[in-house]
Amino acid sequence: MGLRAGHDQLYFGRWRRMDATAIDVRKAHHQMKKLLGEIAVALETEDIPTARKDLEKALEALYTAGPGEGGPDALRYLDHALSYAHRVIGDLLHEKGLPPHSPADFARWYDAVEVPFREDW
Amino acid sequence: MIPLDRYPKEITLRDGARAVLRPMVPEDAGGLWDFLRHLPEIDKSHFHEDVDRREVVERWAKSLDYDAALPILAIQGDRVAGSVTLYRNRTGWKQRIGIVRILIAPDFRHKGLGTALIREIRHLGEKLALNYLLAEVIEEQQAAVRALERMGFEKDVAATN
Numbered sequence: 611m612g613l614r615a616g617h618d619q620l621y622f623g624r625w626r627r628m629d630a631t632a633i634d635v636r637k638a639h640h641q642m643k644k645l646l647g648e649i650a651v652a653l654e655t656e657d658i659p660t661a662r663k664d665l666e667k668a669l670e671a672l673y674t675a676g677p678g679e680g681g682p683d684a685l686r687y688l689d690h691a692l693s694y695a696h697r698v699i700g701d702l703l704h705e706k707g708l709p710p711h712s713p714a715d716f717a718r719w720y721d722a723v724e725v726p727f728r729e730d731w
Numbered sequence: 732m733i734p735l736d737r738y739p740k741e742i743t744l745r746d747g748a749r750a751v752l753r754p755m756v757p758e759d760a761g762g763l764w765d766f767l768r769h770l771p772e773i774d775k776s777h778f779h780e781d782v783d784r785r786e787v788v789e790r791w792a793k794s795l796d797y798d799a800a801l802p803i804l805a806i807q808g809d810r811v812a813g814s815v816t817l818y819r820n821r822t823g824w825k826q827r828i829g830i831v832r833i834l835i836a837p838d839f840r841h842k843g844l845g846t847a848l849i850r851e852i853r854h855l856g857e858k859l860a861l862n863y864l865l866a867e868v869i870e871e872q873q874a875a876v877r878a879l880e881r882m883g884f885e886k887d888v889a890a891t892n
Contacts (some may be wrong), residue, residue, distance in 0.1 A: 658854065659857040660804075660850075693878070697881070700846070701850055701854075704742065704850045704851075707743055709744060710846060730745060730841050730846065731845035731877070731878035
């Protein structure tokens with residue numbers, strides 16, 4: 611799976627819903643770990659120091675969230691990890707001259723009730 | 732040492748349009764002047780000089796000094812669509828602080844060009860071993876403020892009239 615699709619699976623994942631279960635959060639934690647691993651592999655051949663730093667922050671947030679513990683703090687840290695991951699993916703796309711990624715463009719592929727408004731600049 | 736070997740760098744905007752990023756050269760004076768004079772007045776309030784006057788921009792172009800001010804232009808065709816400039820002090824405790832100013836042509840806004848220029852300047856700041864990047868933005872430019880925050884900048888000082 612590509613990094614963008616991996617990100618979007620989390621972005622639109624059940625763990626972010628009000629009725630998310632502990633299983634949803636554990637699954638999200640596992641998916642996040644996998645995504646960050648794939649990002650790390652993609653970064654190995656790139657000279658993007660800012661992206662490396664953001665990846666470190668994403669991993670730190672993931673570890674702080676804990677392995678699917680649940681609770682508002684865990685969700686918040688998972689959310690932080692996802693934001694850092696998105697920033698790294700953006701850096702990778704920028705380096706390759708590809709257009710920026712916006713999950714909202716892919717909302718129709720997911721069971722997304724509502725997509726937060728995101729204004730690009 | 733400024734890492735300029737990455738230029739010219741091609742980028743793609745959200746709408747699929749392509750643009751080239753590269754450092755400004757003296758021959759860009761005319762293009763930059765045309766870009767600056769078509770900016771909204773509020774954007775021009777960043778400058779201490781009247782950028783509607785061609786001679787002002789020509790003077791800048793003749794006195795380019797990348798170590799003090801590194802302007803990276805976003806070019807589409809033969810037109811300047813945006814710019815980001817990194818200002819640095821050569822000496823003193825402020826030499827590890829970079830001041831950033833980003834300008835985008837009105838018809839190129841909300842296409843991801845501003846974010847691309849922020850990514851570019853973060854990269855340069857990291858390569859130049861700067862400890863802090865300080866972006867100067869007018870509060871009315873809320874899209875710019877949000878884009879900077881998404882890229883890790885934190886709102887620090889707000890000066891009001």
